[in-house]
Amino acid sequence: MNGEKRSETFRVVGLKGKGNFAYFSTEVPRLAKQFMERVDELQAVTGPEVAVYEPKKDSDHVEGIYYVGVIVNEPLNSVPDGMTYIELDEEYALGKGQDIGTLHTDLMKWMDDQGYQRKTKAYIVETYHPLEDGGEEVVVYLPIEEA
Template identity: 35%
Template sequence: MCNVVSKDFKAVVIRNRGLFKDYAQLVPEAAQAFLKQGHLVQNSSGLEVAFYEPKRGEDHLEGTFFTGYLVHEKAEMLPNGMEYIDAVQTYASIRGKTSEVGDLHSRLNRWLSENNRQQSTDQYIIEVFYPAPNEEEEAEVFIPIKD
């Protein structure tokens, strides 16, 4: 089920760049690299997060993305190579199994179209990952929308 929510995402992340067509491989690799340093993050919620620059057209081939942890508040010191993001926005959201994250994006985009909502291409698309002991991890996708 799709929802509209206003959220404030605070995160400590590592910045990455890559071709949009390679994101399915690049993002998990970047997330694994981040986890090796994740213990250095203060005020961590323990939830993994990814922020994506939206693709703005067919000629927009390369984008910036961030992988890291959601945090409860900004730390006084950030680990080397990491940065703090605070994203406050209205989002359309959907939650499901991590293995279905591509389908979650498709369903959410279809819902936006059916409900006459527009994506805000000036804000990051966000995915939050929820561990589920003895079950498959869940993901929640947040697409920024225009008010």
């Protein structure tokens, strides 16, 4: 896997969810579907779909917060009812692929090989990019500690 280190700012408008980490694989897509049914309420959709996750810190940490939405280019002063605007500005290790499960594992290995430490107090970001063949490329951004 070819990982990369990059500073990135994400401006996200979306819906906020909270739930058990064990159920994120079904809860997050369900909330994303609800958001996409409302995406026309936004004036400034400029980027891809995005999911933002609170990282699981340890085995006792069973519930987490997540957001699903889209990236916008400019900060927003107002959003539709029930939606949230968040802005993240971190140093990330990022990797791209179509298999989300192996992507996270491979990126963690790449980070370890590079000597980077994961920053557990910052959100994980995934962006989703449709491909011409009907598939989807996912870009995973794992926050890293400053060296």
